[in-house]
Amino acid sequence: MNKTIQIKDLSLTIKKHQILRSVSIEFESGKIHGLIGRNGSGKTMLMKCICGFVRPTDGEVFVNNKKIGKDCDFPDNIGIIIESPGFIPYYSGYKNLKLLANLNKRISSDQVRQSMKNVGLDPDSKLHVSKYSLGMRQRLGLAQAIMEDPDFLILDEPMNGLDKDGVADMRKYLHNFKEQGKTIIIASHSMEDIEVLCDTVCEMDKGILTVVRK
Numbered sequence: 001m002n003k004t005i006q007i008k009d010l011s012l013t014i015k016k017h018q019i020l021r022s023v024s025i026e027f028e029s030g031k032i033h034g035l036i037g038r039n040g041s042g043k044t045m046l047m048k049c050i051c052g053f054v055r056p057t058d059g060e061v062f063v064n065n066k067k068i069g070k071d072c073d074f075p076d077n078i079g080i081i082i083e084s085p086g087f088i089p090y091y092s093g094y095k096n097l098k099l100l101a102n103l104n105k106r107i108s109s110d111q112v113r114q115s116m117k118n119v120g121l122d123p124d125s126k127l128h129v130s131k132y133s134l135g136m137r138q139r140l141g142l143a144q145a146i147m148e149d150p151d152f153l154i155l156d157e158p159m160n161g162l163d164k165d166g167v168a169d170m171r172k173y174l175h176n177f178k179e180q181g182k183t184i185i186i187a188s189h190s191m192e193d194i195e196v197l198c199d200t201v202c203e204m205d206k207g208i209l210t211v212v213r214k
Helices: 043-051 092-103 108-118 134-145 164-179 191-197
Strands: 005-014 017-027 030-038 058-063 076-081 153-157 183-187 200-205 208-213
Touching: 005 043, 005 164, 017 043, 017 058, 017 208, 030 043, 030 164, 030 191, 043 058, 043 153, 058 164, 076 134, 092 108, 092 134, 108 134, 134 153, 134 164, 153 164, 164 183, 164 191
Parallel strands: 030 183, 030 200, 076 153, 153 183
Antiparallel strands: 005 017, 005 058, 200 208
16 A cells, blocks of 8 residues: 555645645655754644644645545554653653553554664663653654554654764664655754655745755
């Protein structure tokens, strides 16, 4: 199955302020797609529309040929980091993920543990998330995004808070996900991350999407 995301003439107006302006783009599977642009350019809102968190004023979003808001409210099989991942501060990382996994009942405890190991976290650690560094929280957010083995990853600033080693690790993880045929969209302020990681690059400016590299 070709795991694509299609956006057709997408516009979004909030309180008379136009956030997105007639955005049309297709994100192919097995590729990492980069979104660049200043704060307030519309990157995060575009991601929220793809995930079904925000309903567009006009236009359509299709994920795996299903129209968001018509065929389904939220896309199936999608892993998300948008803004700071929210976790229960007085639980361990594993306990937080296990709680979330129990909601969908799709994966076992072993799969939760493996997702943490895959991003360099110890599932046996009793350390409360409140004591996590920013980089550890970001790794836990990625573990949450990948633990149900989604076809799609929507990642807003996934390198935030990571040190040099953490950035290198994150790049390696994302390349591995790409090799598995996943469709990955990342928004980043870092042109280096975009240059190193992305097969395609689009720029958002005042709600208008421009293809920089196909």
